[in-house]
Amino acid sequence: MNSMSAAPNPTNYERENLGRVGANDERGKDVLVISVGEILENLLELQNLDSQIAALKRTGEVSPDLKGKQEELKRVSLREQEKLKSIDDLRLNRNQTKSALEICRQRILKADAASKDIKSASVFQAIIKEIDQLKTLEQDLEVKDNSITKDFEALQAQLSEIQNERTNLENSIGSASGIKKEKERGTEGKIREIESLKNQVISKIPASNVALYTRLIQARGGVAISRILGSACGACHMTLPPQFFIQLGRSPNIEQCPNCHRILVPLRIEKGGH
Numbered sequence: 001m002n003s004m005s006a007a008p009n010p011t012n013y014e015r016e017n018l019g020r021v022g023a024n025d026e027r028g029k030d031v032l033v034i035s036v037g038e039i040l041e042n043l044l045e046l047q048n049l050d051s052q053i054a055a056l057k058r059t060g061e062v063s064p065d066l067k068g069k070q071e072e073l074k075r076v077s078l079r080e081q082e083k084l085k086s087i088d089d090l091r092l093n094r095n096q097t098k099s100a101l102e103i104c105r106q107r108i109l110k111a112d113a114a115s116k117d118i119k120s121a122s123v124f125q126a127i128i129k130e131i132d133q134l135k136t137l138e139q140d141l142e143v144k145d146n147s148i149t150k151d152f153e154a155l156q157a158q159l160s161e162i163q164n165e166r167t168n169l170e171n172s173i174g175s176a177s178g179i180k181k182e183k184e185r186g187t188e189g190k191i192r193e194i195e196s197l198k199n200q201v202i203s204k205i206p207a208s209n210v211a212l213y214t215r216l217i218q219a220r221g222g223v224a225i226s227r228i229l230g231s232a233c234g235a236c237h238m239t240l241p242p243q244f245f246i247q248l249g250r251s252p253n254i255e256q257c258p259n260c261h262r263i264l265v266p267l268r269i270e271k272g273g274h
């Protein structure tokens with residue numbers, strides 16, 4: 001028991017004051033006198049349980065790692081689409097080159113055949129010249145065809161690399177989501193356990209204090225209780241006036257920080273310490 005707990009034999013005055021704090025009107029007759037110290041201990045326990053629940057809920061959120069992988073998958077899929085489009089374009093280009101080459105070769109064969117029956121030297125010269133030009137064109141087209149084939153192979157290799165990357169990402173996202181679901185099931189169970197502990201603690205705290213605590217939890221980012229550190233509120237760090245400490249020693253009520261309104265707890269009150 002600490003100094004703020006009820007004395008073993010409270011005077012009538014004390015009984016009246018403690019009763020005012022502690023009597024739980026809603027739950028009535030069985031509730032005995034409960035000291036401010038005990039209320040604060042229970043509120044601390046409640047805060048601890050609520051913080052545990054908040055932490056469990058946070059771990060249930062999509063991890064930055066998984067989010068990053070999902071973003072990466074989007075980018076990889078986009079690159080895959082682009083690569084497929086390039087491959088299609090190149091395939092068209094390659095087909096055109098191949099048919100141009102085919103036409104060129106046929107013209108060479110025709111010109112060759114025609115050159116055999118030519119009597120006129122000048123016409124013969126012209127055909128030979130045409131054949132030379134066609135052969136140059138044939139060479140150029142062959143070079144182009146080779147280079148397209150190489151580009152095509154390179155693109156195919158890049159595509160399969162991208163597709164591997166995509167498959168790996170999909171697998172890892174799949175298993176991460178599976179782990180996440182499993183975690184969520186465990187988390188829900190733990191939260192239920194803590195909720196039932198919370199109910200036990202709540203039953204020991206006067207309803208008006210529970211109501212205040214609940215309002216503060218909602219309004220103050222899940223932190224309703226603040227330790228007094230030195231002479232300041234541990235949550236908002238505002239220095240508390242000396243007057244406040246005089247009042248704190250005497251007050252039969254729980255006190256709130258004048259700045260952030262959180263319920264103030266002197267350092268000497270331990271969570272669960274009886």
Ligand SMILES: [Zn+2]
Nearest residue numbers: 233236257260
């Ligand atoms: Zn404060």
